[in-house]
Amino acid sequence: MSSKVLLTGGAGYIGSHTYVELVAAGLEVVIVDNFSNARRDVLDRLEIITGAKVTCYEGDVLDAGFLDQVLAENAFDAAVHYAGKKAVGESVENPLDYFRTNCVGFSTLLAALDEADVRRVVFSSTATVYGKPDILPLPENHATRPESPYAENKLICETLLRQLKTSDDRWSYGILRYFNPAGAHPSSLIGEDPNDIPNNLMPYIARVATGDLARLRVFGDDYDTPDGTGVRDYIHVVDLAKGHIQSLRKLIDKDESHIVNLSTGTGYSVLDMLRAYEKACGKTLPYEVTGRRAGDIDGFWGDPTLASNLLGFKAVRDLDDMCQTSWNWVSRKTNSRNRP
Numbered sequence: 001m002s003s004k005v006l007l008t009g010g011a012g013y014i015g016s017h018t019y020v021e022l023v024a025a026g027l028e029v030v031i032v033d034n035f036s037n038a039r040r041d042v043l044d045r046l047e048i049i050t051g052a053k054v055t056c057y058e059g060d061v062l063d064a065g066f067l068d069q070v071l072a073e074n075a076f077d078a079a080v081h082y083a084g085k086k087a088v089g090e091s092v093e094n095p096l097d098y099f100r101t102n103c104v105g106f107s108t109l110l111a112a113l114d115e116a117d118v119r120r121v122v123f124s125s126t127a128t129v130y131g132k133p134d135i136l137p138l139p140e141n142h143a144t145r146p147e148s149p150y151a152e153n154k155l156i157c158e159t160l161l162r163q164l165k166t167s168d169d170r171w172s173y174g175i176l177r178y179f180n181p182a183g184a185h186p187s188s189l190i191g192e193d194p195n196d197i198p199n200n201l202m203p204y205i206a207r208v209a210t211g212d213l214a215r216l217r218v219f220g221d222d223y224d225t226p227d228g229t230g231v232r233d234y235i236h237v238v239d240l241a242k243g244h245i246q247s248l249r250k251l252i253d254k255d256e257s258h259i260v261n262l263s264t265g266t267g268y269s270v271l272d273m274l275r276a277y278e279k280a281c282g283k284t285l286p287y288e289v290t291g292r293r294a295g296d297i298d299g300f301w302g303d304p305t306l307a308s309n310l311l312g313f314k315a316v317r318d319l320d321d322m323c324q325t326s327w328n329w330v331s332r333k334t335n336s337r338n339r340p
């Protein structure tokens with residue numbers, strides 16, 4: 001496959017890992033990022049990993065004129081869209097901001113793509129579009145009941161893609177619903193680097209391991225799970241990134257739209273994660289059990305069958321690999337924006 005792909009948000013956590021896999025698969029990639037949540041030196045690091053020059057346009061997906069210029073200067077076969085905001089709690093506090101970046105940003109991009117005759121899009125959705133599960137593992141045909149502005153934003157974007165396809169059959173889309181991305185690249189040159197106190201479990205545990213946070217707070221140990229703590233489906237970010245190649249292949253080679261989970265089908269509890277991380281970093285990590293958080297549920301994991309059948313996708317990296325690569329990444333001080 002030798003095609004040219006526009007990668008929005010390509011300097012971010014998942015985007016940078018996807019960049020590496022796209023280049024390894026022989027694709028030509030152009031990044032668009034406004035660096036609102038990424039360091040500029042990610043680009044240097046991507047050059048070290050891939051051994052090739054990175055092309056990046058700095059700008060905002062809300063800026064139609066900027067997108068038109070990028071599209072006029074490049075003949076793309078497809079776009080992979082990551083640029084956006086992703087913190088569930090923040091979306092509750094700033095729904096307008098989230099709608100603008102995630103929904104208006106995406107529709108601005110789609111309009112520019114349409115104008116430029118680029119109608120294949122891989123979209124970074126989320127398993128939170130499902131809401132509380134009726135059954136586990138969660139299949140793609142499960143009802144969608146988003147419970148936050150963030151999840152609602154993603155569902156709106158999914159709907160827009162489906163409506164576009166109905167209006168004009170030249171569109172094709174890969175909607176990928178991610179479970180919980182974790183881990184880092186084996187080079188330790190790229191990884192997750194939250195700007196603030198991390199919202200997600202693994203980066204939080206990582207900050208406890210580096211000594212930047214005193215202890216992990218475990219929100220409830222009386223759930224209906226083997227050890228009483230919440231169970232979630234964690235997927236290695238490199239596996240997740242590789243899933244995008246398979247999705248793109250389906251669009252570019254076969255023109256077949258799809259909605260699939262990117263999950264492992266296996267759940268790990270908060271304490272499983274803590275123990276695995278302790279093994280990776282060689283330290284005992286302090287934690288305290290506090291009360292349940294409103295809205296949290298016992299368990300949440302995906303059904304990976306459709307991704308396997310449709311895309312040939314299978315996550316192969318295990319929890320130890322997620323923890324080890326995360327630890328290798330965070331324990332290098334120069335990798336963090338936040339550490340002295």
Ligand SMILES: NC(=O)c1ccc[n+]([C@@H]2O[C@H](COP(=O)([O-])OP(=O)(O)OC[C@H]3O[C@@H](n4cnc5c(N)ncnc54)[C@H](O)[C@@H]3O)[C@@H](O)[C@H]2O)c1
Pocket residue numbers: 008009010011012013014015032033034035036037038059060061062081082083084085086101105124125126127178179180181200
């Ligand atoms: N990380 C997760 O747990 C997770 C789970 C499900 C879905 N997703 C989705 O995947 C995508 C990527 O997530 P991530 O974890 O890599 O996040 P990230 O914040 O690391 O990456 C997003 C990138 O987009 C850029 N960006 C943000 N707003 C922009 C704008 N208006 N114009 C141009 N660039 C902009 C940021 O600078 C950053 O580099 C997001 O859309 C997120 O909602 C993430």
